[in-house]
Amino acid sequence: MQFPRTQRLFSRLLHGADYNYEQWLDTPDVLAEDFRLMQAAHCNVMSVGIFSWAMLEPEEGKYAFGWLDQLMDRLAEHGLSAILSTPSAAPPVWLSQAYPETRRVNTNGQRDPHRRRQNFCFSSPIYRQKITAINRLLAERYKTHPALLLWHLSNEYGSYPCHCEYCYTNFRAWLQRRYGDLDALNRAWWTNFWSHRYSSWAQIEPVDESNHGLMIDWQRFISDNVLDFMLAEAAPLREVTPDVPITTNFMQPDVGLNYWRFAEHLDVASWDSYPRWHQGDDLTIAMQTAFYHDLHRSYKQGRPFLLMESSPTVTNWQGISRLKKPGMLKLASLQAIAHGSNSVQYFQWRQSRGGEEKFHGAVVSHLGGKQTRVFRDVTEVGSLLQRLTDVTQTTIAAPVAVIYDFENEWALQHAQLPGSLYKNYRETCQRHYRSFWQRGVPADVISAVSDLSKYRVVVAPMLYMLAQGTAERIEAFVKAGGTFVATYLTGMVNESDLTFLGGYPAPLRRTLGIYAEEMDSLTDQQTGRIAACDGNMLELRGEYQFQHYAELIHTETAHVLAAYDSDFYAGNPAATVNQYGDGQAYFIAARTDDQFLTDFYDGVMRCAGVGNELVGALPMGVSASVRSNGQQRYVFLMNFSDREQQIMVQTGMRGAMDGKPADAFVTLPPYGCAVLVKESENA
Ligand code: GLA
């Protein structure tokens, strides 16, 4: 498939930062130094204009593009490209005051004052009118500018609820489109409970946490409404600059937006990554960061994404933020590339002198100049990326997918279960993902509505909500030879949060060959035991522990792999497999320990014929990833531990930087990394 719009974007690995030129207009020597330093650090791109509305339109209808013209020209002169942002993330104060209806209203009906950023109502017609006007002017002005590389819509769209009349009107219209009539809505939300029945649309106010159907739909609406805003502000850009690609920077996915729907309208996915290194277990942080990178790769079906922001050193908003140890910046940067990013970009280029983020780390600090450890580290990353240009054309073909579904997460957040304290949905998805990550087997992170057919193994932890059609697609996947894994808390409610009757995991009961009768919930201090069954096909051995959840299930057509070994349910099945069609469907009934998951997935991978033949068994602390293009396979080896590590690699590889043949054992220093290349045998 050809993607002409991203051809130029992906012609090299991008290296750059958020750059706030407009904060330094009265110190020309600082600006001149910036461009010298950008070249010294091997930067080729800057994200600009992100919070510049007040500088671009200082008074309503009076525009001041002069400084941006100058910035764009200077970028081009210095061989840098611009990722140009639309300014919607921070309205100027004149706008909030002239049009109070652009400010959000809280649950008590009070309108917020103008403050901070991302402080506007996504439904406000006048806000949309103002932002599309300035976006059109930006597009017209820079459409042929050589520096313009990529549009950056707004900044970190969020799901900020607003209770104004515009939002309520939109929400009620959204509900009318979804349900048609009030009876259908009343049925879907089970409103005869606690006398919640509605007799007119106008009665519906999304302020009742106890009405879960309402709350999930409100979240869906907020997400759709922000998407609608995004499309409105993108429209003039698409019209005036049809060849310029568009992105918006996503965040870690706990923001209440269904990013999958946003990604459909973007040419490239991008995100802002701020892992908390060196505060505890770096290995878990590395695994979680890998999970998020893989999610961002999956948004566009495996196409490269961009690491739009990362801190070259510390942040200022995480309470504690530790300095990156020697090697860590390079390692974290390379990890993004290893998982499919075509860029390493930072927040921010230069530390601002004032404002809330003045102590946030930057490539150039208040100290100034390039004689700093951070600047040297950034420069090293830049030179590394220059030597890895061919990686831009590679992709990652993951045989495994972990379903981590946002709507399921929203539904679980509201669910009042007997064991509500330790739901930990995302953490659970990551614990399952870890088994693949630690073996160097690439996994996509997908939603419950993603296409499953390209995977060998699909893992769906805690898929509590099964929207119409999901179970059918999973069933078809298994029938056709796929391997599927489900766990406790699966298949309990439909998309309206109405429970299934007749035995969870209701619509998956036939595929999994089991049904659940009861659920035991344990306190955080309690654990239970599971024992492997003799001769089980996954080669599980001995005893394992579980915590928090123990579902009591009955097998129908499934075979038992492990059974409970504690409490009154000792002997009941705890893990099962069902042969279904040409595939296998596994069920894990309890929240097991990591050892169980490691052994379980080693067995699953063996049975499904999934592995990474390029590297030997990876020592604890090391991860490996492969990007390939048919001719070459780039093998990224990453040591997230504070010890030296040795990794055995397949013969016939060479160093991607120096071209030298690699030894059978590659030694990585603490927080060290290496890139090897393997030419394809069929090339
Ligand atoms: C976010 C924002 C940036 C900045 C950084 C600080 O990612 O997009 O504008 O505030 O955080 O870490």
Ligand code: ZN
């Ligand atoms: Zn509103």
